[in-house]
Amino acid sequence: MVLELLKYPDERIRLISGNVRFFDDSLQNIITDMVDTMKANGLEALSAIQIGIQYAVVVIKEADAYKPYINLRIITTSGETVETERTPYYENISVDVPRHDKIKIFYENEKGEAQYADLEGAFSRVIQHQLDYNYGSTFVDRVDKETRKRINEYLPKGLVVSSNSSCPTVFYRDYIKRAYKYVMLAVWFSFLPPFFIDDSAVMAKLFLFDKIALGTVPFLIVGYAVYAYYESEKYKQCTSCQTGNIIGTSGFALAQWMVLGVIAFFWMGI
Template identity: 30%
Template sequence: MPMTAQVIVEKKKLDNPPLEIHYLGDRVLRQPAKRVAKVDQSIRQLAHQMLQTMYSADGIGLAAPQVGVNKQIIVIDCEPDNPENPPLILINPTIKRFGQSICDAQEGCLSVPGVYLDVKRPVEVEVAYKDENGRPQRLKADGLLSRAIQHEMDHLTGVMFVDRVENGLVLAEELQKYGFSTQAVKPFKS
């Protein structure tokens, strides 16, 4: 597991997180993110603020478009209660390989608070990315980490997990219950 060296974030909730999370229906969530040309201190600062915002919202992943930043950066921490486990920062991530097995599991999203629905995704994934120091990395992941990587990477292409939900009736009920419009969903065709 790659170690995060330069971005140290205390895993705690802040009363005033540094970034504002955008919600389903906001156009910023549908724009494809641009590649990061150079990994520098401003990118590390953004990743730091993204992590603070994610921890403050009780999340395990956050993509830059969710905080209104059109850059290919995602942060993930599948163990937010474990101070020994460093978070992952993935810059310009690309999926190199998907595993053969597909799994249906419940997902939620900080941009669609309260809504948790089943989504089918490959169980395993291999991803290439740059770390917060600009060094190329590769990571093979399965289980929750694999799902979190795929979910956050979808945000970089303007896809949201609700777009992948197959049960339209349950989707409509859940969105309505939490005040979201089904008009904001763009069904994903793979």
Template identity: 30%
Template sequence: MVKKIRLLGDPVLRKKSKNVERVDETTISLIKDLFETMYATDGIGLAAPQIGVSLRIFVMDDGKPRVFINPEIIYKSEEKEIAEEGCLSVPEVFEDVERSKEVTVRYMNEHGEEVEESFVDYSARVVQHEYDHLQGVLFIDLIPSSRRFAIRKKLIEIVRQSQKTDYAERP
């Protein structure tokens, strides 16, 4: 089911998410909701806190759909790249963010199997962005304070939820 996206100002987005104890029917249902919501909102990645669930799960589709359960970034390259990012939880805000060019992640997939995988360039950026959600970090936390100050009115609007979104729950 397509779920409502939680916006900046919702406390669930600032909590460190809890580990998933086991992959069961509830977990599989959450994964389906994450994919359906991500695709319905034209996202490339979506973390459980963004739909109000404080668990360490995110999904992404960079050409290959993947499920990350209890992910840990075990390597980040020293080489960095700056590129524009946006977020469904901070709608209509796009800012340059510096991230590692390459990361390696250890995670469990939807079958409960442990996976270790490396990502580069755009895929590495998406993994880091979604992983940050599980830590209670938003991309706007990573931009210079001068930029946050410049967009403060927009951020306040989002917090007040005065901005209308088209993310109503749909079956």
């Protein structure tokens, strides 16, 4: 059955979608209605909330098939790209939106079976765009303040806002993540001088630097995790604030630190 798409200024677009706990005919009916609506409107992707259904279901057209992504979550992210996006909700509006270039996702299929996928490029962007809707957000929450102001002035009733805080364009936790990445990068570079310098005094200073740097990294990672969790509670509608994403990023960073520590122990003699 073809259902009506939510259009501006319908405030239901800001509702946060609940997780699907039933994998039966009623779920299949929702998916069927979503596919019918996509075909009728020529859409390549659709989130259930865009037709007023408050469940975490996303359907993506892949070639000639329509694939559902249920209870979709982003686990890890990397890279950034900026491209123009549109939405049937805000008609006649298109803006440049920053997104992660590569993501790892978790989702469930129609049978409730856990699935994982590594995505990049255009398809990664489509997934992120649709996932925003599940958290009561749209692409206008991801643009800078000046762009949001122009869109707000253009719309006859202004932007439709959430009862929660909108997604900020900058998360302070990213500064902490950048700090521990730079520290670990500096340790990697410290492995190079022994190939070119034969000075025990210089080597001793490098060894001391590596000890201090490697001892600092886990505190920075823990600080990132704690502050990221705080931001996830503050900005619950943002896809990048998911707890799974925070845990995945922190775990990956700790694994990198451990590998670096082992290499430093054997190579530098720490």
